[in-house]
Amino acid sequence: MPTVGQNGLIDPIPARAGIGLRGPHYEALLERRPNTGWLEAHSENFFGQGGAPHQYLEALRAEYPLSLHGVGLSLGSVDELDPRHLHRLDDLVRRYQPGLLSEHLSWSSAGGIHSNDLLPLPYTEEALAHFAGRVRQVQDRLGRRILVENPSSYLRYRHSTIDEWEFLVAVAELSDCGLLLDINNVYVSAVNHGYDALNYLASIPADRVGEIHLAGHAANRCGDRTILIDDHGGPVAEPVWALFKHALARFSNIPTLIEWDSNIPTLDLLLNEADKAQRFMERADAIAA
Amino acid sequence: MPSLREVQDGFLNHLMDGDRSRAADWIMADGLTPAGRMQIYRNNLFTSLCDALAAVYPVVQRLVGVDFFRQTARAYVGQHPSRSGNLHDFGEAFALFLDQQSFTQTLSYLPDVARLEWAWHESYHAAEGGPLDLSTLAAVPVEAYESIRFMLAPSARLVDSAYPVLRIWQVNQQDYSGDPEVSLDQEPSRLLILRQGKQVLLQELDQGTFVWLQALADGQPLGASLVRAVAAQPDFDFHTVLHKHVHQGTLTEIQT
Numbered sequence: 001m002p003t004v005g006q007n008g009l010i011d012p013i014p015a016r017a018g019i020g021l022r023g024p025h026y027e028a029l030l031e032r033r034p035n036t037g038w039l040e041a042h043s044e045n046f047f048g049q050g051g052a053p054h055q056y057l058e059a060l061r062a063e064y065p066l067s068l069h070g071v072g073l074s075l076g077s078v079d080e081l082d083p084r085h086l087h088r089l090d091d092l093v094r095r096y097q098p099g100l101l102s103e104h105l106s107w108s109s110a111g112g113i114h115s116n117d118l119l120p121l122p123y124t125e126e127a128l129a130h131f132a133g134r135v136r137q138v139q140d141r142l143g144r145r146i147l148v149e150n151p152s153s154y155l156r157y158r159h160s161t162i163d164e165w166e167f168l169v170a171v172a173e174l175s176d177c178g179l180l181l182d183i184n185n186v187y188v189s190a191v192n193h194g195y196d197a198l199n200y201l202a203s204i205p206a207d208r209v210g211e212i213h214l215a216g217h218a219a220n221r222c223g224d225r226t227i228l229i230d231d232h233g234g235p236v237a238e239p240v241w242a243l244f245k246h247a248l249a250r251f252s253n254i255p256t257l258i259e260w261d262s263n264i265p266t267l268d269l270l271l272n273e274a275d276k277a278q279r280f281m282e283r284a285d286a287i288a289a
Numbered sequence: 290m291p292s293l294r295e296v297q298d299g300f301l302n303h304l305m306d307g308d309r310s311r312a313a314d315w316i317m318a319d320g321l322t323p324a325g326r327m328q329i330y331r332n333n334l335f336t337s338l339c340d341a342l343a344a345v346y347p348v349v350q351r352l353v354g355v356d357f358f359r360q361t362a363r364a365y366v367g368q369h370p371s372r373s374g375n376l377h378d379f380g381e382a383f384a385l386f387l388d389q390q391s392f393t394q395t396l397s398y399l400p401d402v403a404r405l406e407w408a409w410h411e412s413y414h415a416a417e418g419g420p421l422d423l424s425t426l427a428a429v430p431v432e433a434y435e436s437i438r439f440m441l442a443p444s445a446r447l448v449d450s451a452y453p454v455l456r457i458w459q460v461n462q463q464d465y466s467g468d469p470e471v472s473l474d475q476e477p478s479r480l481l482i483l484r485q486g487k488q489v490l491l492q493e494l495d496q497g498t499f500v501w502l503q504a505l506a507d508g509q510p511l512g513a514s515l516v517r518a519v520a521a522q523p524d525f526d527f528h529t530v531l532h533k534h535v536h537q538g539t540l541t542e543i544q545t
Contacts, residue, residue, distance in 0.1 A: 050417040088375070155323070
């Protein structure tokens with residue numbers, strides 16, 4: 001039996017700030033029912049068939065619009081798409097009818113071995129054709145459109161011939177998918193690779209963007225260089241808020257998520273961060289009006 | 290220009306084995322070294338998989354200490370790499386791996402503790418099982434009783450050990466505040482792991498019940514399962530045991 005929101009329909013994700021759903025907050029969310037716009041769960045956290053995770057998600061799904069965000073499908077791999085993974089994702093999508101469904105512009109596995117990480121693709125014509133084909137394959141299998149998220153990365157390939165933002169837009173056009181624009185990832189990659197974050201944002205067609213992510217990052221010294229690491233382990237950094245402000249001038253009325261996955265804070269701290277994003281969004285709307 | 294397949298195979302070999310023979314040639318140094326950049330991903334891979342293992346095996350980690358656990362987990366990741374995009378699938382062979390390590394000659398109960406923790410993990414995520422409808426049994430003619438099959442709940446797991454692994458598990462829970470002593474001379478463990486609602490329950494069984502449930506789990510019909518149970522424990526009290534395990538949801542279906 002499919003589980004849907006209180007109104008019995010698929011709740012669209014509202015153009016408000018929401019929070020990433022993490023295990024330590026399940027109980028507090030159910031007890032307090034805080035006023036946050038929506039929740040986003042990692043799909044794979046609910047790949048088990050039953051038990052506490054699904055009992056919590058069922059209850060929360062009745063209270064909040066829900067988005068599902070995958071981290072393990074490995075869209076960019078040359079390996080065949082894992083049929084078990086697709087099957088479990090399909091079950092989850094049917095059961096919870098998420099308002100949005102997203103995956104990453106990355107790859108994870110080769111020769112059947114998984115890194116369980118979001119690894120960077122070379123941005124070549126071969127990779128573009130492959131990736132767009134995989135997005136189409138997944139959309140056909142699930143019978144719905146997905147969003148593809150821009151990655152953060154710590155290296156570039158010598159043989160890449162396409163800029164990341166162009167690659168992302170081309171994937172969207174070739175596969176007719178939407179985009180999940182992660183502002184922190186744009187910032188992290190722009191700093192790590194020395195490109196212009198504003199130019200990145202300006203290259204993304206506004207009508208393709210279905211969701212925005214915000215998260216914290218860490219700065220690591222590597223020799224005499226600083227590399228930013230997308231660890232989702234703290235509050236959103238000031239330059240990322242500034243970039244978010246720029247993004248809001250270009251992409252309005254987009255659901256925006258706060259992700260916080262390591263050093264998971266109290267629910268209140270997470271909600272404060274979402275409130276901050278909400279205030280940015282409301283100010284941008286007031287300016288636009 | 291390397292193909293996408295060559296890039297991915299070379300990249301993953303570098304991540305797993307530190308094999309720099311190929312991937313490093315394709316990566317821009319850009320102020321670091323290609324290998325230094327790969328090292329960021331290598332650290333991520335080992336850290337996240339070791340974290341995943343620690344999440345499933347908290348008692349093993351507590352018994353050997355965090356540093357030794359990380360070192361052991363790293364070796365495990367190298368020998369048994371992840372084969373699923375779902376991290377919940379990772380770590381199944383850890384008990385077997387521990388059994389092959391020389392340090393478990395002195396910590397001989399450790400592989401069994403790992404088996405218990407994997408059973409707990411599987412039980413936690415298993416499908417829901419409906420309550421057993423005993424009226425199905427009423428419809429079975431008495432002469433057919435011995436050939437019916439009771440099905441165990443999807444979350445039911447059986448673990449036995451020559452060591453008191455339940456006691457070891459209990460005193461190593463974060464909220465345990467009682468006597469931490471465990472005597473390894475205690476009785477061997479025969480355990481049922483079963484989820485009730487959101488909670489995973491660990492229950493000590495007598496020998497007859499363990500053998501009976503194990504026979505059912507192996508697909509034995511009722512008659513043959515009872516022969517085994519009574520052979521293991523002559524005073525095996527079928528009616529009491531049946532009532533208890535129907536009532537608590539260990540048994541969820543009858544196939545006639």
